[in-house]
Every structure is written in structure tokens, then in C-alpha cells.
Amino acid sequence: MIFAVAATITLSHFSAAAIYALFASIVFGITQRNTQKEMIRYALYCFTLFVLGTIAAGWVMWLLRH
Amino acid sequence: MAETNTRTAGVIDTAPPLTTMAVLAPAIGWLIPGAGHFIQRRWIRGLLLMSSVVILFVLGVLMDGKVYEFNTGDLLDMLGFVGDLGAGALYIVTRAMDWGKGAIQLASADYGTKYIITAGLLNIISAVDAYDIAIGKKQ
Numbered sequence: 001m002i003f004a005v006a007a008t009i010t011l012s013h014f015s016a017a018a019i020y021a022l023f024a025s026i027v028f029g030i031t032q033r034n035t036q037k038e039m040i041r042y043a044l045y046c047f048t049l050f051v052l053g054t055i056a057a058g059w060v061m062w063l064l065r066h
Numbered sequence: 067m068a069e070t071n072t073r074t075a076g077v078i079d080t081a082p083p084l085t086t087m088a089v090l091a092p093a094i095g096w097l098i099p100g101a102g103h104f105i106q107r108r109w110i111r112g113l114l115l116m117s118s119v120v121i122l123f124v125l126g127v128l129m130d131g132k133v134y135e136f137n138t139g140d141l142l143d144m145l146g147f148v149g150d151l152g153a154g155a156l157y158i159v160t161r162a163m164d165w166g167k168g169a170i171q172l173a174s175a176d177y178g179t180k181y182i183i184t185a186g187l188l189n190i191i192s193a194v195d196a197y198d199i200a201i202g203k204k205q
Contacts, residue, residue, distance in 0.1 A: 007128060008129065008169075008172075008174075009125060009128040009129050009174070010174045011174055011177065013177075016129075016177040019122075019125065020122070020184065023119075023121060023122045024118075024184060026118045027115060027119070027188040027192060028191075030111050030114060030115060030192075031115075034204055
């Protein structure tokens with residue numbers, strides 16, 4: 001090994017999902033729409049769906065657990 | 067026969083022109099995330115795409131995610147390799163440095179593995195977008 005990775009990052013489940021949602025939404029917005037306004041709106045739409053989906057999935061798992 | 071020829075002659079060729087940019091933009095965009103947009107002077111888009119792909123990939127490696135190598139074993143492992151390969155130079159450098167071994171005992175490492183695969187797949191989408199701009203399909 002030439003260089004070892006210095007630090008290990010540990011994120012909570014929600015923060016990991018939120019960061020994932022943020023960057024995936026940015027790429028989706030830029031690549032899937034044509035005008036700047038549409039790109040921003042679509043990125044926000046994707047981000048909202050990602051986060052709401054995460055929260056909904058969390059509650060479903062909580063209900064299954066209890 | 068004559069009817070067939072007439073129909074063939076009436077077909078409009080809709081294939082995009084094969085320009086240098088149409089070849090270079092997706093190739094460079096794959097190798098260096100966002101560069102396919104940079105060479106077409108889409109600075110802001112290129113910067114945002116580069117940031118998104120690089121940050122996701124680096125975070126994935128820092129979270130001890132696994133970087134797949136070429137394999138002919140499990141189907142999911144093969145798909146993981148294809149996804150990772152999409153990150154272009156990031157994947158090549160990571161493999162050369164022998165990073166991304168994956169720590170299976172950590173829950174965050176599993177997220178890291180998904181981050182790395184997603185970064186590769188998003189980079190492929192970015193490269194296709196650069197191609198669309200190069201052929202004039204998108205502004």
C-alpha cells in the first residue's frame with residue numbers, strides 16, 4: 001500500500017442518506033432538464049422525494065420492528 | 067422491389083453527426099468527472115457535476131467502502147465493478163493506491179460502497195449529458 005487512507009468517516013443513517021440525496025439530486029437536475037430554472041426545480045423535487053422516502057422508509061421499519 | 071427502394075430513399079437520416087467533440091466530450095467526461103462539460107464551456111454545470119461525483123466517491127472511500135475489481139463471480143459483484151468503473155480516473159487512482167478494501171464490520175462502510183458505485187453511475191450520466199450537448203440535442 002503506497003498511502004493509507006488517513007481517516008475513516010462515520011455518518012448516521014439519516015445524514016448518509018441526506019448527503020447521498022443532495023449530490024444525486026444535483027446530477028439528476030443538471031442532466032435530466034434543459035433550462036436552468038427547470039434544472040433547479042427538478043433537483044429540489046428529487047431531493048425532497050429522496051428525503052421524504054428515507055423518512056417514510058424509516059417509519060415503516062419502525063412499525064415492522066414494533 | 068421498386069416500392070421498397072422508394073421507401074428506403076424516402077427515409078430521412080436522423081443519426082447525429084460524428085464530430086470530434088461528440089467523441090471527446092463523453093470520453094473526457096468519463097475519465098475526469100465534469101470535464102466533458104468544461105471543454106464545451108459549461109463551467110457551472112461542469113463544476114457542479116465534478117463536485118458531486120468527486121465528493122461522493124471520496125466520502126465513499128473515507129467511509130471504508132469497498133471498491134470492486136474485475137471479477138467473474140457473483141452477479142452483484144460484477145455489477146459493482148461496472149458501477150465503480152464509471153468513475154473513470156477516480157477508480158483507476160483508487161485501485162492503484164490499493165484503497166477501498168471495505169470494512170464489512172462497519173455499517174457506514176456499506177453506505178460507502180453504495181456511494182462509490184453511485185458516483186460511478188452518476189459520472190456515466192454526466193458523460194452522456196456531455197455527449198448530448200456535443201451533438202446539439204441539448205444546450
